[in-house]
Amino acid sequence: MRFMQWLKERRLGQCRRPSGLLGEYVARRMNRYHYPLTSWGLDHVLVGKDNFVLDIGCGGGRTAGRLARLAPDGLVVGIDVSDKSLGLSRRVNRKAIQQGHVAIRKASVMEIPFPADTFHLATAVETHYFWPDITKGLAEILRVLRPGGSFVLIAEVYRCDRFDARNRKWLELTPMAYLDTTEFHDCFAAAGFDGIGVYEHTEEGWICCVGRKKRPPAAGGNFF
Structure with a gap:
């Protein structure tokens, strides 16, 4: 029993920052396990064929590959x-990288190494739990989005009555952010996002949060 508890803790620790052989296993497993969750979350945003997309906490790379197929004339x-x-x-994305459709960089959400107004869309799947500061991370994402661009956060663990017992089991094994729908909305608003939407999959216990970067006011005066 002690060994199994240790193994669970090690696996959850690998979700934060995969390393070694166990990290390889966990990253590959996340590629498979998160596919339905990611599909549901991405249904809440539009991906243009020529979009520049940022995938934060890209993990095993499957989401980046999916996004590249949705934006064949863009860059992920x-x-x-x-x-x-x-x-x-x-x-996982070797061919797309060779073709110039995908690039993979070492970086943190707290300091994204790109200029302001670079990306049409940003995504984060099952990664916000471990950000040092969620609101500051969201503000950094907002910085690199183009005006009118969107960010979608997708997760399967959040504070809700129906799934609280299930989620508490994860919280007992590893420290992670545990927000409810109001707290998610407030973090997005504090970071400066506009048009915020918070969506729940009540049968699965999933959450998806979407925010947009405001467009600047149109040039010129009001002639009417």
């Missing part, structure tokens, strides 16, 4: 702090 950039995840993401 995946960032992660884990060398193990970066290596797997590059292998």
Whole structure:
């Protein structure tokens, strides 16, 4: 029993920053396990064929590959702090990288190495739990979005009555952010996002939060 508890804790720790052989296993498993969750979340945003997209915490790279297929004339950039995840993401997306459709960079959400107003869309799947500061991370994402661009946060663990018992089991094994729908909305608003939407999949216990970067006022005066 002690060994199984240790193994669970090690696996959850690998979700934060995969490393070694166990990290490789966890990253590959996340590629498979998160597919339905990611599909549901991405249904809440539009991906243009020529969009520049940022995938934050790209993990095993499957989401970056999906986004590249949705934006065949654009570019998808995946960032992660884990060398193990970066290596797997590059292998999974080798062809797309060679074709110039995907790029994988080592970086943190707290300091995204791109100029302001770069991306049409940013995504974060199952990664906000471990950000040092959620509101500051959201503000950094907002900085690199183009005016009118969107960010979607997708997660399967959030504070809600129906799934609280299930979620508490994860919280007992590893520290992670545990927000309810109001707290998510407030974080997005505090970071400066506009048009905020918070959506729940009540049968699965999933959450999806979408925010937009405001467009600047149109030039010229009101002639009427």
